[in-house]
Amino acid sequence: MSQVIHHDEHYDPEGSKIGMWLFIFTELLLFGGLFIVYSVYRYLNQDAFHLAAEELNTTVGAINTVILLISSMTIAMSTTALQKKQKATTIVLLEITFMLALVFLINKYFEWGIKFDHGIFPGSEYMKEEMSQGEILFFGLYFVMTGLHALHIIVGMVIMGFALARIKNGTVHENRPSLLENAGLYWHLVDLIWIFLFPLFYLIH
Amino acid sequence: MQASSKIPTDVSYLEYKGKHKGLLSWILSTDHKRIGLLYMYSMMTLFLIGVVLGLAMKFELIAPGKTIMEAKDYNAVFTVHGVIMIFMIVVPGLPAVFGNFLLPIMIGAKDVAFPKLNLASWYVYIAGAFLVIASVLFGDGSPDTGWTFYAPYSFKTGTNMLPAIFGAFVLGFSSILTGLNFIVTIHRLRAPGMTWTKMPLFPWTLYGTAWIQLLATPIVGITLVLVSLERIFGIGVFDPALGGDPILYQHLFWIYSHPAVYIMILPAMGAISEIIPTFSQKHVFGYKAIVASTLAIAFVGYFVWGHHMFTSGMSGTAQYTFSILTFLVAIPSAIKVFNWISTMYKGSINVQTPFYWAVSFIFVFMIGGLSGLVLGALATNVYVHDTAFVVAHFHFIVFGGVGFAFFGAIHYWFPKMFGRMYDSTWANAGWLIFTIGFLTLYSPMFYLGMQGMPRRYYDYLEEFHAANILSTMGSWVMTLGLVIILINLFRSAKSGAIAPKDPWNGKTLEWTVPSPPPVENYEEIPVYGEKDGPYEYK
Numbered sequence: 001m002s003q004v005i006h007h008d009e010h011y012d013p014e015g016s017k018i019g020m021w022l023f024i025f026t027e028l029l030l031f032g033g034l035f036i037v038y039s040v041y042r043y044l045n046q047d048a049f050h051l052a053a054e055e056l057n058t059t060v061g062a063i064n065t066v067i068l069l070i071s072s073m074t075i076a077m078s079t080t081a082l083q084k085k086q087k088a089t090t091i092v093l094l095e096i097t098f099m100l101a102l103v104f105l106i107n108k109y110f111e112w113g114i115k116f117d118h119g120i121f122p123g124s125e126y127m128k129e130e131m132s133q134g135e136i137l138f139f140g141l142y143f144v145m146t147g148l149h150a151l152h153i154i155v156g157m158v159i160m161g162f163a164l165a166r167i168k169n170g171t172v173h174e175n176r177p178s179l180l181e182n183a184g185l186y187w188h189l190v191d192l193i194w195i196f197l198f199p200l201f202y203l204i205h
Numbered sequence: 206m207q208a209s210s211k212i213p214t215d216v217s218y219l220e221y222k223g224k225h226k227g228l229l230s231w232i233l234s235t236d237h238k239r240i241g242l243l244y245m246y247s248m249m250t251l252f253l254i255g256v257v258l259g260l261a262m263k264f265e266l267i268a269p270g271k272t273i274m275e276a277k278d279y280n281a282v283f284t285v286h287g288v289i290m291i292f293m294i295v296v297p298g299l300p301a302v303f304g305n306f307l308l309p310i311m312i313g314a315k316d317v318a319f320p321k322l323n324l325a326s327w328y329v330y331i332a333g334a335f336l337v338i339a340s341v342l343f344g345d346g347s348p349d350t351g352w353t354f355y356a357p358y359s360f361k362t363g364t365n366m367l368p369a370i371f372g373a374f375v376l377g378f379s380s381i382l383t384g385l386n387f388i389v390t391i392h393r394l395r396a397p398g399m400t401w402t403k404m405p406l407f408p409w410t411l412y413g414t415a416w417i418q419l420l421a422t423p424i425v426g427i428t429l430v431l432v433s434l435e436r437i438f439g440i441g442v443f444d445p446a447l448g449g450d451p452i453l454y455q456h457l458f459w460i461y462s463h464p465a466v467y468i469m470i471l472p473a474m475g476a477i478s479e480i481i482p483t484f485s486q487k488h489v490f491g492y493k494a495i496v497a498s499t500l501a502i503a504f505v506g507y508f509v510w511g512h513h514m515f516t517s518g519m520s521g522t523a524q525y526t527f528s529i530l531t532f533l534v535a536i537p538s539a540i541k542v543f544n545w546i547s548t549m550y551k552g553s554i555n556v557q558t559p560f561y562w563a564v565s566f567i568f569v570f571m572i573g574g575l576s577g578l579v580l581g582a583l584a585t586n587v588y589v590h591d592t593a594f595v596v597a598h599f600h601f602i603v604f605g606g607v608g609f610a611f612f613g614a615i616h617y618w619f620p621k622m623f624g625r626m627y628d629s630t631w632a633n634a635g636w637l638i639f640t641i642g643f644l645t646l647y648s649p650m651f652y653l654g655m656q657g658m659p660r661r662y663y664d665y666l667e668e669f670h671a672a673n674i675l676s677t678m679g680s681w682v683m684t685l686g687l688v689i690i691l692i693n694l695f696r697s698a699k700s701g702a703i704a705p706k707d708p709w710n711g712k713t714l715e716w717t718v719p720s721p722p723p724v725e726n727y728e729e730i731p732v733y734g735e736k737d738g739p740y741e742y743k
Contacts, residue, residue: 010315010316012318012393014393015318015319015389015392015393015394016319016389018388018389018392018393019318019319019322019385019386019389022385022388022389022419023385025419025420026381026385026419026420026422026423027423029420029421029423029424030423030424030426030427031427032423032424033423033424033426033427033428033457033460034427034431036457037431037442037453037457040450040453041442041448041449045448121438122434122438122439122440122441123438123439123440128447132448133441133447133448134448136441136447136448137441137442137447137448137449140440140441140442140447140449141440141442143438143440144430144431144434144440144442148430
């Protein structure tokens with residue numbers, strides 16, 4: 001254990017922030033690959049993408065956008081509260097962020113559920129018989145991209161969970177805020193990606 | 206958790222007794238040196254599996270028709286050989302083993318920036334390796350798509366593709382984490398006074414490589430995810446039956462997998478750039494040119510992927526562009542070769558095993574590189590596309606380049622890693638036999654490819670017989686050389702003569718610490734003065 005103890009003595013908030021930013025680059029490129037695929041097929045199937053987008057519920061999408069924007073704000077406020085040594089406020093704000101993430105997922109669940117009820121899911125017979133290839137591609141990408149995004153929401157919630165636990169037991173505090181700050185950075189990324197997904201699937205007609 | 210634990214500075218990392226004992230003291234250690242060796246042993250094991258598969262392929266090709274296996278077994282063998290060798294050996298190879306072991310020491314740090322993440326990367330690596338191995342052992346037949354997992358076959362074939370594809374994805378993740386760790390380490394933990402232009406060249410190449418790992422790997426990650434989802438759910442993006450485009454898969458795959466070649470070769474060049482000044486006892490020629498060419502390779506290498514697809518269907522403009530960019534990469538690579546040669550010029554050359562490896566590296570790398578220009582040129586590419594010529598080319602670069610540099614590096618840093626010297630006579634004999642075998646194995650493939658023998662077939666026309674026999678015999682000679690090298694190293698690690706601190710009179714920082722280094726590397730972090738530098742020979 002002594003080895004580990006030593007490494008813990010080395011604390012470099014600047015370093016861990018650089019590390020998080022680098023990781024965010026990789027995440028952007030991960031979605032970047034999907035954005036390339038999306039733009040290629042959007043270009044090739046403009047009418048079908050237009051038609052398929054009508055199926056999506058813009059209201060639910062907009063609500064989820066607002067939820068994520070607010071959650072980005074609350075986690076940023078939580079970070080500031082930690083800097084100001086307001087532990088209780090930090091915790092409450094982080095819990096609110098966590099709950100907002102959960103609400104986002106619940107909305108997503110119902111949204112997907114309705115699609116499934118209508119027979120819209122990858123590999124469904126209904127899609128193969130009733131839809132054009134462009135529409136199949138649209139929904140294929142819709143499920144992959146929003147699904148991967150939902151996975152990132154879940155990962156973000158796990159990170160927040162760790163941050164919460166460590167704020168509560170006192171190992172994350174105003175002098176060692178890296179975990180919370182990085183959770184915040186990651187959460188903004190998740191938010192940012194949604195900001196792009198929302199118009200691409202729901203708004204562009 | 207008390208901070209009282211004083212780590213002794215006179216006990217080497219090999220003998221240090223931490224909290225755990227035996228195997229646990231290795232697989233739970235966050236010491237970058239132990240992690241480096243963990244990688245080395247795991248890679249050695251996987252490499253031997255890959256070698257056996259390679260030997261099996263060459264044996265199958267000793268005569269036309271079926272020799273020892275059916276066509277579908279041959280397909281599985283070259284697929285698994287490729288996946289192991291690319292994703293588990295040459296991509297992580299030098300960074301994971303020598304980068305982990307040496308990067309912190311060479312820049313004057315006690316460890317990498319994130320030691321726990323470093324250990325986690327090894328676990329991720331092992332998980333990926335197990336997934337790929339599992340794809341062979343379980344399920345309905347071994348993967349048979351080739352290591353490129355080309356669509357649509359990769360989601361149409363009935364074989365056990367998912368674990369293999371997911372394994373490659375997981376291995377990519379390990380690669381990203383290592384790259385991330387190294388970038389932060391280099392930015393944050395260089396010794397005081399070690400400015401960017403005083404950093405040794407091996408860390409520089411690790412830096413270039415780390416950026417490619419970081420920026421290219423996610424693309425293949427998402428591509429492999431998409432192809433898996435295509436296989437499970439039929440989302441359509443690569444399936445022509447649903448409107449998708451398999452060519453798009455090829456683009457996305459090569460956007461990573463060509464830069465991956467530079468992930469492999471840059472640290473190899475870095476190791477060579479360390480060996481040559483040491484054994485020439487001379488300041489490296491054109492330090493800044495080597496650094497600039499490293500970054501140039503990393504940058505331009507990003508935009509050449511299309512040369513893998515000249516026959517797949519691309520517009521003429523795209524073809525010209527990719528061809529020109531491919532030629533551009535040759536320039537920084539050639540600059541490096543000129544620098545290495547110029548470093549030797551008028552140096553006091555000390556001919557030792559690592560130097561042999563370095564010189565033969567330059568030789569095979571040049572053959573590989575120049576044959577790469579044949580493939581980068583449109584007219585000749587169409588002629589030799591998908592022939593044995595391509596196989597010869599990339600084995601000269603990937604195995605000749607990375608493999609020779611790896612063996613050079615291990616013979617160079619072995620005394621530092623294990624604190625013992627190896628038997629030079631055996632090491633040199635191993636090198637000679639290996640090199641002869643290597644050239645005999647791969648050179649005939651250039652000829653075979655020019656004559657039109659396609660790659661990835663278990664059978665061939667009678668007229669290719671003689672050259673194939675020669676090539677197969679080469680594979681035996683090379684394996685003999687490999688066995689000699691490995692036995693010599695293993696024996697020496699146990700019972701070689703005790704190595705001094707600086708057996709080669711090297712000037713980089715790793716030669717200022719004891720061999721093997723203590724757990725903490727440095728009692729006090731070294732400081733670089735105004736006149737200090739990594740290659741200051743008088």
